[in-house]
Amino acid sequence: MSNPNPHDDLRQLVAAASHMVAFTGAGISAESGIPTYRGDDGLWNKYDPAKFANIDNFYKDPGYYWNFFREVRYPAISKAQPNDAHTALAELEAKGILKAVITQNIDGLQQAAGSKNVLELHGNTRRIICLQCSRQRAMDDVYQQLDTELPPTCPSCGGTLKPDVVFFGESLPADVLEGAVAAAQACDLFLVVGSSLVVQPAAGLPALARRNGARLVIINRDPTPLDQMADLVFNQRASDVLRTVSS
Structure with a gap:
């Protein structure tokens, strides 16, 4: 033009x-x-996505991801407008x-x-889902749960909780x-x-x-x-x- x-x-x-x-x-x-993922200051330059955002690793050790969520992801997203x-x-x-x-x-x-x-x-990280019963919870509620339970579990069935987002390895x-x-x-x-x-x-x-x-x-x-x-x-x-x- x-x-x-x-x-x-x-x-x-x-x-x-x-x-x-x-x-x-x-x-x-x-x-x-909210930090971007790539670039000089990108999130994946500081945290290996193969560890923190891979679905196989999440299933093996969900607590590893949830600690990352508590320390890194939640503080940025919860305050963002x-x-x-x-x-x-x-x-x-x-x-x-x-x-x-x-x-x-x-x-x-x-x-x-x-x-x-x-x-x-x-997906949306503000939605947390139970992988067993599919019940949804709010991100803020689950964050409070992390103080006493890591990884957090579903209050309805005891199943594993996961942010409703697409991890590497998922479609x-x-x-x-x-x-x-x-x-x-x-x-x-x-x-x-x-x-x-x-x-x-x-x-x-x-x-x-x-x-x-x-x-x-x-x-x-x-x-x-x-x-x-x-x-x-x-x-x-x-x-x-x-x-x-x-x-």
Whole structure:
């Protein structure tokens, strides 16, 4: 696009869109204080995901994960609040412009900002499930339980509790992935926000949208493998870009 102000170009794309879909990754929540997974300060540079986020290891020693959750994950997620980027997407949905948010995030901040149609590819750590009876509990309640029981067990049946998230070695929920694919195929504007676009199969969704005729915009602090495919690329903070679109 030829406009010397790419923010104007983005506003024009949004104004022309009849079916816009957003795809969010860890970068959008970094501004809320939740560490990203990759990059110099990424979580997986400090904690080996093969140990802390692998489903086989969880089954072998759930207490190992729950200690990591108590010391590292809960303090960041429990304090986090939606930032301007989350709010901007929620406002675009409320205006009828944005039809769905597909997210790789497990923090629930997009829903907290007011979004209704959120497809959580990797689950939500604020939901804790029993692997035996499937009862759900709130993250805060289970955190309190960790003071006296590690790993925590289900109060109903004594079964193992696990955050309702996708660990390495697990498949994405089929119904959510199917919904995300349908959204990518149906949209005429696909907006990537805060994703490095390296984790498959989710990272293939922008290319799928492009092949089906959608315009593609990528907002991410670092370059991604799909930048050359995009109509617009912003290597900026998500809130700085989206604030100009929703206002």
